[in-house]
Amino acid sequence: MATAGEQLRARAGEPTGDLPPARPAADSPVGPGARQVAQAAGLARRPRRMRPPRPAWLFLGLLLLLATGAWLSRPAPRDLAPARATVAWLGLTDLCLTTESPAGRNPALAEPALPLQLVPGGPEPFAALPFFAREATDARPPHGGRITPAHRPATAGGR
């Protein structure tokens, strides 16, 4: 009477205790096909199953893979010398990122972002216009505005 373990092994196709121990067949000198014969006879060694990797390592590997991808997608440092030379040569002050038509040139030119731009506190489309330069011009407004002692002309006997 086979034990429960032997019955399970027999159902799984594994050698039971009654059979002789398995012999290596991979390097059999009898030629090709011997391995299949040996496997059919149940004499071949059961292929060794690798231990599955831990889920923690798999997860860490996935994170490393993603981090490597992010690192590789970083652009290389750019050569800014041509842009700087152009800016210095022409005295440029504005990036070609916004059209300056509504505020600096022709107010009649409509553009899609206009309702969001020409509002109090809204971003000025042309960077070199007053919204951005408020701090620099606070010292002395060109027309009107609050008069501070700094604006008063010095008298002949004054400081």
Next chain:
Amino acid sequence: MKLPPRVEGHLALVDRAVGSLLRGWARALPEVLVFTLVIFLCGSLLFTTDGLRLLADQTLAASPELIVQRVIGGRAVPIPLTHAARLSDHPAVRRVRPRVWGSFYDATRQDTYTLMSYLPGEGPPPGARILEQTLRLDALGADEVLVGRGYAREEGLRPGDEVILTDSTGRPRIFRLAGLFTAATDLWTHDLVLVQEPALRELLGLAPGEASDLVVDLHAPEEQEAVASRLAGLLPDCRVLTRDGLRRGYHSAFGWKSGAAMGILAVLLLAFATLVWSRAAGPSQQESKEIGVLRAVGWQVREVLLLQLWRGTLVALLAYALGVLGAFLHVFRFEAVLLRPLLAGWTSLYPRFDLPPSAPGGTLLLLLFCSWGPYVCALLLPAWRTALVDPERVLRGLA
């Protein structure tokens, strides 16, 4: 490899957390997806804004320290060149250059181009590689122009072609295209048409004794704010803009737009907050049962909380890594195609330019802690409440 028992214990918890996530993938997957989307959009926004600020800083460093504009009724008007002479006398001023510039609206293509002048004798420094062909600027004729690549592409022009510009009287003037600016200068020259000064004066109808504005170089650039105040006092009808003011202006503009874009993303952030809140309100039935079983077989509260901590950390880290990778690809490989129109402003001729690598550690850490922190807290709080209850009551569904 033999690991210390403490590390081995944490690895076992991670193993269990991964298994728990895989078993409950239907619940974990939407969390990871929403989380990833939030990180991706916020990361793209921050990286693009930082990149634009850095780009403006890097290139504005070469621009003149002061810009002097004449203002009448709040509008910039041509400035007389006598003002330049008055400014030159100031001891802090190293050089004053009049700029002649304007714009040209092409009604056919509905594009606005920038017209700018240069003096034939004043060229860029040799070897600057700003033009695609090696040209001798002093050898160019008065009817020859240099243009940016955006203008040339829009008009379908090649060197040697004719360029037609309309002058202030409405007459067309024919120029010849002598050369193109290189792609490296696109951010500044994309819509630029560079014309010799006398020709541009005729085009714009600007009198010989006037300029559009003046740019001023100083002996001591770090004193630009103080000198600006002095010069503003010297010329009562002018305003003086400083380079630092422009730089702050760009920063505030990009910050303002970034904030506006964040407002548009608020719906998504709200969805994420709702998700976190629902997690904080209480664990699911399955999670409660899992905690109850763990407590029933002898797990301590600390161990249960550690398991939940690892579970939340795994979800947050996976979403963070996916979101940052997506944001990097979006911003640095695909030129922030989703956000650039919002952040860069509107123009008919968008230049193509690569944002500089500007993903500082601070931004990455900010993203990590703003996402990981709330989410893990939202997991730990209900798990802690459940773990304190008698396991039998939890398993019977009474708690």
